[in-house]
Amino acid sequence: MAERPTSSWREGIEEERRELAAGTLDPECACMAALFPDALLIATDGVMDAFEADLQELREAPDERVFAAVERVVSALNAINEERGGSAYETDEREQLCDYIDQALNEQGIDVVALTARHGLGRHQLTDKWRRW
Numbered sequence: 001m002a003e004r005p006t007s008s009w010r011e012g013i014e015e016e017r018r019e020l021a022a023g024t025l026d027p028e029c030a031c032m033a034a035l036f037p038d039a040l041l042i043a044t045d046g047v048m049d050a051f052e053a054d055l056q057e058l059r060e061a062p063d064e065r066v067f068a069a070v071e072r073v074v075s076a077l078n079a080i081n082e083e084r085g086g087s088a089y090e091t092d093e094r095e096q097l098c099d100y101i102d103q104a105l106n107e108q109g110i111d112v113v114a115l116t117a118r119h120g121l122g123r124h125q126l127t128d129k130w131r132r133w
Contacts, residue, residue, distance in 0.1 A: 002103035004048050005096035009036045040080070040088055047076040051101070055108045063118060066110055073101060074130040081133040089133045098127055 009032070016032040019025035051073040058066055077097060081088040089097060102112050102123070113123050121128075 001052065002100050002107055004045065005093060005100055006036075006041050006044050006048065008096070009041065009093075012036070035090070040084065043080045043083075044077070047073060047080065048100075050076065051104065055104055058105070059109050061110075063115060066105065066115060067119075070101060070105075070126060071130050074127045078130070078132040086133075094131075094133055097133075098124070098131075101127060 013032040013036060016025060016030050020027060020030055051069065054069040054072065058069055077089070105112050105115075112126060116123050116126055
């Protein structure tokens with residue numbers, strides 16, 4: 001399965017903790033735990049759990065069902081972002097989330113390039129219709 005962005009975010013938090021403990025990082029420069037509080041990680045993982053469950057049913061599914069699954073995951077991420085004042089996901093995190101969705105679909109045998117092209121979209125426009133983050 002595609003690596004969830006939350007995995008790399010957690011790794012970043014742990015790396016920062018190690019650097020702080022070793023004294024190799026100035027505490028003023030530590031930001032990972034603040035950027036990715038546990039509540040955000042847990043909520044985002046919950047959305048990914050639901051998306052991954054949806055993926056099991058999408059192999060050979062019509063385009064409309066694939067787009068519906070993408071809309072659900074994006075809308076759920078929108079809600080998390082809105083709950084956090086619109087700043088839950090910064091640019092890098094947004095790109096990671098979009099890449100995760102794309103990779104997860106591809107791993108289920110869904111050709112995202114062909115899917116989006118059939119609907120007059122570029123590959124990287126898959127989430128644009130619904131995305132507010």
